[in-house]
Amino acid sequence: MGDPIVISGLSHWFGAGEARKQALFDIDLRVARGSLTVLMGPSGSGKTTLLTLIGCLRDVQAGSVRLLGTELHGLAPPAQVRMRRRLGFIFQGHNLHEALSARQNVRMALGVQGRGDPRAQDRAAEHMLGLLGLAERVAYLPANLSGGQKQRVAIARALVANPEVVLADEPTAALDLDSGLNMVRLLRRLGRARGTTSVMVTHDPRILDLADRILTLEDGRLVGDRPGKGAEI
Numbered sequence: 001m002g003d004p005i006v007i008s009g010l011s012h013w014f015g016a017g018e019a020r021k022q023a024l025f026d027i028d029l030r031v032a033r034g035s036l037t038v039l040m041g042p043s044g045s046g047k048t049t050l051l052t053l054i055g056c057l058r059d060v061q062a063g064s065v066r067l068l069g070t071e072l073h074g075l076a077p078p079a080q081v082r083m084r085r086r087l088g089f090i091f092q093g094h095n096l097h098e099a100l101s102a103r104q105n106v107r108m109a110l111g112v113q114g115r116g117d118p119r120a121q122d123r124a125a126e127h128m129l130g131l132l133g134l135a136e137r138v139a140y141l142p143a144n145l146s147g148g149q150k151q152r153v154a155i156a157r158a159l160v161a162n163p164e165v166v167l168a169d170e171p172t173a174a175l176d177l178d179s180g181l182n183m184v185r186l187l188r189r190l191g192r193a194r195g196t197t198s199v200m201v202t203h204d205p206r207i208l209d210l211a212d213r214i215l216t217l218e219d220g221r222l223v224g225d226r227p228g229k230g231a232e233i
C-alpha cells in the first residue's frame with residue numbers, strides 16, 4: 001500500500017479579482033502510514049488551509065492531493081463525503097451536542113456509520129473515553145464538563161470509529177499538560193498499533209518531542225521538514 005497522503009504541486013488561493021490572495025505555493029509532501037506529523041508555522045502561514053485540503057473540506061484548485069489512494073482534485077461531492085467518513089477530525093470548537101451525554105456524543109460517530117449493535121457501540125465509546133481519562137464522566141452532559149474535558153470528548157468522538165487518517169487543528173490548546181501529552185501519546189499508540197496516520201497543527205512546543213516528523217510552513221511554503229524526537233516521554 002502506498003503512502004496515505006501524497007501531495008504534489010498543491011497551490012491554493014482565496015478571494016477573487018483584486019482581493020485574490022495565494023495561501024499555498026506548490027506544496028510537495030508525502031506522509032507515511034502510521035506516522036504522527038506536526039505542522040507548525042506562524043499565524044497565516046497556511047497550516048489550516050493545508051489541513052482542510054487534505055481533509056476533503058475544501059476543493060483542490062491546483063495540483064494533486066492523493067488521500068488513501070484517491071485523487072481529491074476534481075472529486076465529486078458524494079465521493080468527498082465518503083472519503084471524509086474515513087477520517088477523524090479534531091478541530092477547535094468541539095461542537096458537542098448539548099442534549100447528549102459524553103457517551104452518546106462519542107457513539108454518534110459510530111451510529112452514523114451504522115457499525116455494531118447499540119451495546120457494542122456504548123462499550124466502544126466508553127473504552128475510548130476511558131483512554132482519554134474520562135471513564136468517570138461518560139454519563140455527563142457537556143454543560144457539566146470543563147473545556148478540557150469537552151475537548152477530550154471531541155477527541156474520543158474523532159477516534160472511536162478507527163479512522164485511517166486523523167487531522168487535528170490545535171487539539172491541545174484547551175488541554176492541561178498531562179491531558180495534552182496523553183492525547184498525543186494515544187495518537188502515537190494508534191499509529192503503531194493500527195497504522196493510523198495523524199497530522200496535527202500545533203504551536204505547543206511540548207508536543208514536538210512526541211512527533212515523528214515536524215513540518216514548518218511559512219507564507220504558504222513548506223520551508224522545514226525534519227524528524228521529531230519521537231520520544232516516549
Ligand SMILES: Nc1ncnc2c1ncn2[C@@H]1O[C@H](COP(=O)(O)OP(=O)(O)OP(=O)(O)O)[C@@H](O)[C@H]1O
Nearest residue numbers: 014015022023041042043044045046047048049050
Ligand atoms: N476563508 C478565507 N478567505 C480569505 N482568506 C483566507 C481564508 N482562510 C484563510 N485565508 C488566508 O489564507 C492564509 C492562510 O490562512 P490559514 O488559516 O491557513 O493560516 P494558519 O497558518 O492556519 O493560521 P493560524 O495559525 O492563525 O490558524 C492567510 O493569509 C489567511 O488570511
